[in-house]
Amino acid sequence: MDGVHDMGGMHGFGPVMREENEPVFHEPWEGHVYALGGSSNLGLFPNLDASRYALESLPPAVYLAASYYERWLLRTERRLVEQGHITEEELADRLAFYRANPEAPVPRHQDDALLERAKARFTGRPKPLHRPDGAPPHFSKGDVVRTKNIHPKGHTRLPRYARGKVGVIDRVHGSHDFPDTIAHGLGANPQGLYSVRFEAEELWGPDAEGRGCVHLDLWESYLEPAEGQNTHGEQDHARRP
Amino acid sequence: MPDDRDGHHHHPLPETPAALRTKAIESLLVEKGLISSDAIDYIVQKFEQDIGPMNGAKVVARAWVDPEFKRRLLENGTEAIAEMGYWGSQGAEIVVLENTPTVHNVVVCTLCSCYPWPVLGLPPTWYKSAPYRSRVVREPRAVLREFGTELPDDVEVRVWDSTAEVRYMVLPERPSGTEGMSDPELAALVTRDAMIGVTRVQAPALVR
Numbered sequence: 001m002d003g004v005h006d007m008g009g010m011h012g013f014g015p016v017m018r019e020e021n022e023p024v025f026h027e028p029w030e031g032h033v034y035a036l037g038g039s040s041n042l043g044l045f046p047n048l049d050a051s052r053y054a055l056e057s058l059p060p061a062v063y064l065a066a067s068y069y070e071r072w073l074l075r076t077e078r079r080l081v082e083q084g085h086i087t088e089e090e091l092a093d094r095l096a097f098y099r100a101n102p103e104a105p106v107p108r109h110q111d112d113a114l115l116e117r118a119k120a121r122f123t124g125r126p127k128p129l130h131r132p133d134g135a136p137p138h139f140s141k142g143d144v145v146r147t148k149n150i151h152p153k154g155h156t157r158l159p160r161y162a163r164g165k166v167g168v169i170d171r172v173h174g175s176h177d178f179p180d181t182i183a184h185g186l187g188a189n190p191q192g193l194y195s196v197r198f199e200a201e202e203l204w205g206p207d208a209e210g211r212g213c214v215h216l217d218l219w220e221s222y223l224e225p226a227e228g229q230n231t232h233g234e235q236d237h238a239r240r241p
Numbered sequence: 242m243p244d245d246r247d248g249h250h251h252h253p254l255p256e257t258p259a260a261l262r263t264k265a266i267e268s269l270l271v272e273k274g275l276i277s278s279d280a281i282d283y284i285v286q287k288f289e290q291d292i293g294p295m296n297g298a299k300v301v302a303r304a305w306v307d308p309e310f311k312r313r314l315l316e317n318g319t320e321a322i323a324e325m326g327y328w329g330s331q332g333a334e335i336v337v338l339e340n341t342p343t344v345h346n347v348v349v350c351t352l353c354s355c356y357p358w359p360v361l362g363l364p365p366t367w368y369k370s371a372p373y374r375s376r377v378v379r380e381p382r383a384v385l386r387e388f389g390t391e392l393p394d395d396v397e398v399r400v401w402d403s404t405a406e407v408r409y410m411v412l413p414e415r416p417s418g419t420e421g422m423s424d425p426e427l428a429a430l431v432t433r434d435a436m437i438g439v440t441r442v443q444a445p446a447l448v449r
Contacts, residue, residue, distance in 0.1 A: 008351030
């Protein structure tokens with residue numbers, strides 16, 4: 001979706017603000033919001049792309065006004081109600097309680113199975129991303145490709161600033177699950193994933209800053225062959241071997 | 242959206258502070274037996290104490306002193322990093338990018354906040370912020386200058402936008418004046434920001 005989360009290349013956000021010796025979590029609630037999914041059997045989202053889509057779907061003004069973990073909190077609140085784990089009424093009542101009693105503690109619940117599962121997430125090697133049974137990659141290193149000019153309403157990982165641009169396949173990652181469908185329960189559709197190199201001038205035209213390029217990881221479905229084009233998007237009249 | 246906006250304010254966020262809203266949902270989930278309080282504490286503690294840029298710094302220091310390890314690291318980052326005991330969520334596949342006198346790599350996620358957790362931990366706020374995400378793909382030199390990093394015009398800047406599940410980490414250049422230093426001494430010089438690619442590793446004289 002063409003949302004405010006797709007920020008690459010936008011103007012107007014000002015300088016990068018840094019914080020010296022920044023803590024991992026600024027306040028305990030941030031850590032709790034972060035850990036909530038992994039500490040439960042809630043099954044909030046079936047996969048990462050579905051959870052990303054939920055963040056992207058926050059109203060634009062909310063997305064921009066919220067801090068990072070406030071976005072997570074808003075997403076989690078909404079999802080818990082959607083899934084029926086808690087009701088709107090319960091939540092409203094409990095919010096009223098904590099507004100009236102801000103120092104009241106949160107009760108604890110012990111569940112050894114959930115604790116063991118949380119620990120296991122840190123010990124086991126993650127599953128490889130490559131899907132041996134997926135559609136094999138069709139492009140090879142060095143192939144010239146053009147990204148499609150597409151504007152899907154749903155989740156996508158092709159940023160606006162890199163649509164309709166010519167680049168070169170720099171690395172073939174293998175066959176990976178496709179975010180645009182897996183986010184919406186439409187199947188994993190594993191297919192070729194590539195690191196594609198775009199020259200700065202191709203992306204930003206004469207406003208490019210200088211010598212450089214941007215690499216994006218892009219799926220087969222985003223790409224079409226562009227032989228006969230040079231990497232600045234113009235017709236290449238040079239003879240190709 | 243379940244919230245408690247009172248309609249009198251134009252601010253788009255709920256009135257109740259996030260800390261109290263978190264208490265509200267967590268207490269409800271505890272009462273329903275859906276969540277483990279110990280698991281929350283465990284996960285928070287892992288990221289506050291065990292998983293962070295000190296891991297990536299050890300990888301970098303070893304690559305600086307062990308050419309064979311460096312070769313493996315650049316060829317297959319995931320496996321070389323696993324040799325040192327680091328793996329996990331947001332690190333199923335890690336590609337390591339070598340900075341040289343002629344090529345400078347810098348990593349971003351313009352669409353969200355993708356970051357190589359096993360080697361760098363959770364990202365700093367600036368990495369997830371609109372200014373960094375919007376600007377570093379378009380004007381990386383200007384952004385790096387704000388971090389105090391001046392790149393000569395003839396250096397090629399490669400920006401890596403983490404749009405898939407592959408994660409990127411920068412292998413910074415080893416600074417001069419570090420000859421003969423041990424792995425732990427070298428690792429102490431390596432910063433998170435250098436492994437994202439927004440700064441260089443400073444020679445020890447400048448660190449002191």
